[in-house]
Amino acid sequence: MTGTFARLSTPAARTADETASPAIHHGGDLGAARLQFPGAPTPWLDLSTGINPVPYPAHDISAEALTRLPDAAALAQLQAAAAQAYGATSAEHIVAGAGTQTIIQWLPKLFPAKRVALLGFGYQEYPAVWHAANAEVVVAQDIAELIEPGIDVAIVVNPNNPDGRIVPSQGLAGIAARLARRGGLLIVDEAFMDVTRPSASLVPILPERGALVLRSFGKAYGLAGLRLGFAVAGLDVAEKLRAALGPWAVSGPAIEIATAALADTSWLTQSVIRLERQAARLDALLTAAGFAIIGGTALFRLAQHQQATQWFEALGRRGILTRPFPERRTWLRFGLPGDEADWMRLTETLQGHAGAIT
Numbered sequence: 001m002t003g004t005f006a007r008l009s010t011p012a013a014r015t016a017d018e019t020a021s022p023a024i025h026h027g028g029d030l031g032a033a034r035l036q037f038p039g040a041p042t043p044w045l046d047l048s049t050g051i052n053p054v055p056y057p058a059h060d061i062s063a064e065a066l067t068r069l070p071d072a073a074a075l076a077q078l079q080a081a082a083a084q085a086y087g088a089t090s091a092e093h094i095v096a097g098a099g100t101q102t103i104i105q106w107l108p109k110l111f112p113a114k115r116v117a118l119l120g121f122g123y124q125e126y127p128a129v130w131h132a133a134n135a136e137v138v139v140a141q142d143i144a145e146l147i148e149p150g151i152d153v154a155i156v157v158n159p160n161n162p163d164g165r166i167v168p169s170q171g172l173a174g175i176a177a178r179l180a181r182r183g184g185l186l187i188v189d190e191a192f193m194d195v196t197r198p199s200a201s202l203v204p205i206l207p208e209r210g211a212l213v214l215r216s217f218g219k220a221y222g223l224a225g226l227r228l229g230f231a232v233a234g235l236d237v238a239e240k241l242r243a244a245l246g247p248w249a250v251s252g253p254a255i256e257i258a259t260a261a262l263a264d265t266s267w268l269t270q271s272v273i274r275l276e277r278q279a280a281r282l283d284a285l286l287t288a289a290g291f292a293i294i295g296g297t298a299l300f301r302l303a304q305h306q307q308a309t310q311w312f313e314a315l316g317r318r319g320i321l322t323r324p325f326p327e328r329r330t331w332l333r334f335g336l337p338g339d340e341a342d343w344m345r346l347t348e349t350l351q352g353h354a355g356a357i358t
Contacts, residue, residue: 055222180210
């Protein structure tokens with residue numbers, strides 16, 4: 001089988017500067033935005049993240065959740081709620097952590113690899129953490145390349161961030177099986193699966209060996225500051241990860257709020273309906289301003305424009321932060337505005353600059 005890998009770097013080829021964890025651009029950095037656009041009006045309208053702008057209505061947090069160490073029984077209830085919500089076989093397959101990024105940081109340490117394949121351009125923390133572990137990281141253009149000889153770990157962000165590409169779960173299960181036979185691992189990041197197509201999730205058909213799935217809580221439920229994420233894996237891998245994270249890996253307030261939220265299926269269903277409607281509204285606004293919609297999910301839209309850099313700056317000067325991509329200069333990612341005032345602010349800014357930026 002011949003692949004079409006794009007090589008990012010190899011341990012031998014990297015300089016000392018490259019090895020020292022290059023800066024990763026993320027959304028939500030209002031501190032940097034204020035420095036870049038000191039004259040921008042406030043408050044900022046932050047559209048640079050893919051987080052639900054209408055969060056789950058977190059109930060009053062109990063005094064015990066704030067004053068006592070997280071309770072093991074309460075954590076077990078959270079894991080059971082996550083297993084039910086995601087379609088896992090049992091709560092024992094669920095590992096909770098302080099956000100999926102915390103779990104991502106552990107993966108190269110727990111599952112050492114010489115060669116890692118990432119499907120397409122996506123979340124840049126993955127190549128960063130594996131580079132830091134002296135692995136060679138390659139970008140695969142097709143899922144068949146994820147099982148090329150020499151690949152120890154394959155990574156698929158599904159749906160992909162930022163273009164929303166979805167790989168069917170049956171195909172991923174087959175890749176996991178092939179990797180498992182040679183001691184490899186498939187990592188599937190389903191951070192945006194809650195609002196996309198839950199039927200595409202690998203979790204309900206997760207094999208016992210060869211696969212690990214990550215699920216984010218904060219994005220769909222609009223509570224990113226709570227810092228909560230889950231790994232779903234076979235029992236051996238789950239226990240290995242649980243031991244690495246150690247006791248009290250999740251705060252008491254996060255356990256309490258998320259246990260209620262994950263069981264509230266009606267709220268999520270209605271939220272997804274609203275998000276899909278608003279995503280369509282955003283598409284129409286961006287298209288009218290001269291952008292081409294090239295992907296995304298119900299939480300963010302990926303738009304292309306030959307003058308994307310000019311748009312980023314024009315919006316920034318008006319106190320509206322979007323997500324640029326240094327690697328893709330014609331792309332901007334837009335999150336969803338929250339209330340009607342935010343929608344009108346974005347609409348007026350897009351309409352006011354559309355004629356000037358062509």
